[in-house]
Amino acid sequence: MKNDDRETVEQYLTSWLAQKKRTLKPLTHYSYSEYVNKRIIPSLGNHRLQQLRHEDLVQFVTDLEEEGRGVPTIKRILAVLRSALGDAERTKRLSHNPAEHVHPGRVERTEIQPWTAQQAVAFLDHVTGAPPWQVDPLANLFETIIGTGLRRGEALALQWSDINVETRTMYVHRAVSDVGGKLIVGTTKTSGSTAGVGLSLRVVRALERQRQQQQQDRAKWGEGYDDQDLVFAREDGAMLRPERVLKRFRTLSTEAGLPTCRLHDLRHLAATLMLTNGVPLALVSKTLRHSQVSITADLYGHLTPEAAHAAADALGAALDVAAAEAQSERSARNKTTSRPHQPV
Template sequence: MSIERRGRVYRRCSCRDETGRQLGQSCPRLATDGKHGTWYYAVDMPPAPGGKRRTMRRGGFPTKAAASKALTDVTNRTAIGVRVDDRETVAAFLERWLQVKAGESKATTLRSYRAHVENVIVPAIGHLPIERLRAEHVEQLLDDAAVGRGPQTVRRIHATLRSALTYGVKTRRLPYNVASNVTPPNGARPEVQPWTAGELATFLRHVETDRLGPLFEVVAACGLRRGEALGLRWCDLDLSNRTARIRQTVVDVGGRLRFDTPKTRASEATVSMTERAVHALAQVRLGQELDRAAWGDAYEDHDLVFARENGAPLRPEYVTRRFVALSKAAGLRQVRLHDLRHGAASLMIAAGVPIAVVSKMLRHSSIGITADIYHHLNEDTARAASDAMGALLEAAFATASASGGDHTATTAGTAGTEELTEADETAGQLRGPRGDRTHNPRIKSPLLCQLS
């Protein structure tokens, strides 16, 4: 037996005497057979909240070194104030974490967390004790999760586990976060390919007579998220100033609809509307007055702009299905309903609206998110700006050449004149009497040569 800090390591067996009593450490074979029995450790734990002393005993280790290593791990954890419970599994820990998140997360966020935990993480590593979870387990989890899933989804699964383990570190349940240094797949974000202006116009003309047509008009004009459009209220609108304030969203939680706050704090903002959108909303109001009269006292008044005939909120999945059906009927290539929001951004960028303004219109939490999503559209805009600048330079050069005539260099050696050297001829420049270089309008620069 040896002493390890506040604990001890010892060997015992399961042999029994004539009465059936287990011999444990007193078995005579332990002194003569070094392979008999297994190794255990015992360590005094911090007192429980009631002040009662506790001793942790664990055994079954094949060697003394293995038992000593396990004991050292326990004493190191308790020394830095980490709670030790080697029987709590990853599944049990994540369930506790989800209960905590239920009181502070949005319903849609919690639903995403739970889907990742129950469908991916727990089936793979839920059986492991949380204290034995290592980086290699997380790496294997992400590798397995990548089969049949895109990089974005795998990164979200990794973010869920990392968030849960961060909670464990903050609450002194874990000494460190084993998922922090694991790198998820680095797949590029897929480029958004929303409808062009012509395709969008075709769709909006096709849905003009559909009950949900005005909803799609407003989503496309304002870049709203689906839930934000469904949660829009008349009290949030100022039709005279063509503005809408985003204050709530409709979410589906386990089949039940509920109102929630927008996705982020930046999402709670005022957006501008087009004249077309305002006209569409005026038509919606007239239709709702007819619905209200038809339903009478049975009408559910939530002050919603877009609602069912009885005033109840529209189901998000129904709106998506209707969008898909209408876009197919219009003969258009398939895009997501959310791509109407992307389309609003792409049209603004194509029109030359600064990316900072686009970011504010979409109510992203940072301009970096906007730039990351629409980087390829920014490149197109930058290319168009470069072409426009080149055209202006070419026009200016043509004007200067037409008005100034042909300029030639005079004979070398005359005071105040300029000499053209062979090297400068190639570079498109002149060298003066003192060696200084001046522009020669007769010789085009490489950039202008390309534009000509």
């Protein structure tokens, strides 16, 4: 293909997005489109693609910072731009990727502060209610998320065919995302997500209550019930919208007098409770379905000081035992070589 030196960044990115739609997941493509159309093109769209310089992109980042954009957001925008320009380099439209060495300021990680176990119980007590008629329709959903560490999209796409109550196992294959107001069901975030998740008796009881509730809903709606085999659904069987679940969670948290908490923080709560109760990091990582244990360690390593001390003590003890054995062998040899000669 002959390069067009008049091609603008806007023209190139528009074409690039259309091509990426065939290979990207719907939610990922939607995110790319948002960054390209709302952030990158308004600032860089009029530049000629072949004349785009490193300095132009440094100024672009500076402008984003002055607008008050957070470092994580800027990093994501740059990642999209770097990917697009990298493809331009591979197809010989550019001699090099001008975004390759452009970086925002240092990311200041906000330490996760999930609820305590007592706060989680207070929340569950509130959503369950004392008399049965006060039970919130989403109570079993929240119990399951807290008890398994499921992501919101995974929980809302969960089907009864994914659950084996007898073996207390759940298989996570799907996740739902809201893409521009349309619910899209796709594969899970990581390949590790398809591994079986163990279910506590608390979660099993919540699922049994959920099944009973759905049986009542089916009887009420009759032929109008939209049966998609979903574990957690609207009264008529249709899929719950992620935003509706989030809003309800915030309302219930406020009613219960609890600190502000993201729905995703329930996943962090599950990880915290497992780690602080002695569950090995590798098993926590498998339960959360992280692709690598290093991700779990990076997120939650600060929650396992006891485990870290135990590992260090075990290592030190092993070396002490080896040193003692070596010393014993040396002493035995010294006694043998220093034994006085006995006359015949």
